[in-house]
Amino acid sequence: DTAVSQTPKYLVTQMGNDKSIKCEQNLGHDTMYWYKQDSKKFLKIMFSYNNKELIINETVPNRFSPKSPDKAHLNLHINSLELGDSAVYFCASSQWAAKGTEAFFGQGTRLTVV
Amino acid sequence: GQQLNQSPQSMFIQEGEDVSMNCTSSSIFNTWLWYKQDPGEGPVLLIALYKAGELTSNGRLTAQFGITRKDSFLNISASIPSDVGIYFCAGRKTSYDKVIFGPGTSLSVIP
Numbered sequence: 001d002t003a004v005s006q007t008p009k010y011l012v013t014q015m016g017n018d019k020s021i022k023c024e025q026n027l028g029h030d031t032m033y034w035y036k037q038d039s040k041k042f043l044k045i046m047f048s049y050n051n052k053e054l055i056i057n058e059t060v061p062n063r064f065s066p067k068s069p070d071k072a073h074l075n076l077h078i079n080s081l082e083l084g085d086s087a088v089y090f091c092a093s094s095q096w097a098a099k100g101t102e103a104f105f106g107q108g109t110r111l112t113v114v
Numbered sequence: 115g116q117q118l119n120q121s122p123q124s125m126f127i128q129e130g131e132d133v134s135m136n137c138t139s140s141s142i143f144n145t146w147l148w149y150k151q152d153p154g155e156g157p158v159l160l161i162a163l164y165k166a167g168e169l170t171s172n173g174r175l176t177a178q179f180g181i182t183r184k185d186s187f188l189n190i191s192a193s194i195p196s197d198v199g200i201y202f203c204a205g206r207k208t209s210y211d212k213v214i215f216g217p218g219t220s221l222s223v224i225p
Contacts, residue, residue: 004156041200043157043215056212090156097209099164102147105156 003027004106006091012112013081020077021109023091031055031096032074033103034066037088049074050096081113118216120203126222133190135219137203145206146186147213148177152199160201161188193223 004025013019025032033056034046048056049068063079074091088108095101119138127133137146145164149157161172163179163186170177174191186203203216 041151041218041220043202043218045212045214048212092156099145099209100162102159102162103213105158107154107156 002106004091004093004104006089006106006109008109009107010110010112012114015081015083015113017081018077018079019081019111020075021089021091021111023074023076023106025072025091025093025104027093027104029093029095029101029104030071031094032068032071033092033094034074034076035090035092035105037090037108039087043090047074047076055096078111081111083113086111086113118203118205118214120201120216120219122219123217124220124222126224127193129193129195129223129225131193133193133197133221134187135189135201135221136185136187137205137216138185139205140184141207142183143205143207144183144209145213146177146179147204147206148175148186148188149202149204149215150199151202151218157202190221193221195223195225197221198223 006023031050033048037043046060047066052068065077068074088110090108091106092103094103148160151157161177166183168179176189178187200218202218204213206213
């Protein structure tokens with residue numbers, strides 16, 4: 001069983017389109033995250049939800065909108081895609097403020113905007 | 115914003131050699147983490163450190179939480195080809211803060 005699963009794994013789309021990436025975790029964690037990894041491999045947190053509530057919201061364009069229907073799911077919707085949005089997006093989950101349960105990452109979604 | 119520095123940026127070593135890398139911060143952290151990322155995969159947690167001076171091992175990997183609480187070190191002994199990947203340090207100031215990642219150390223192992 002995959003602990004944190006993201007779909008799709010690859011996404012190629014044209015500028016201006018709207019797309020969504022889905023994430024599900026079966027670890028029973030109460031917190032989920034979206035990270036962006038750029039072409040230089042730098043990992044930067046975008047959002048975090050704890051028990052379906054937004055707790056971390058970094059400086060991200062408002063074209064990016066996360067949605068958490070329940071503790072086990074965190075989706076990322078991106079409007080009006082731009083070339084600079086091309087990156088690998090990682091979903092992760094953890095148990096908030098609990099030692100020994102650090103972020104567990106999914107396999108990533110490679111988004112290419114053409 | 116808060117940044118972590120990792121060195122070296124990249125390493126090319128012979129199989130069997132030992133590896134050392136470190137991570138520094140301008141702020142005090144209460145948690146240090148070391149992750150490894152294989153090509154095409156997500157980062158995987160190797161070692162978590164929660165106490166200044168703590169030394170923790172995971173197989174051939176050993177990591178230390180620096181006494182100043184502003185740095186951490188990772189050592190890999192007797193490297194093998196599957197050690198290839200990017201090693202990220204990450205830190206957190208308090209249990210309720212976000213985790214910040216360093217820029218990574220890329221490790222290549224020559225058989």
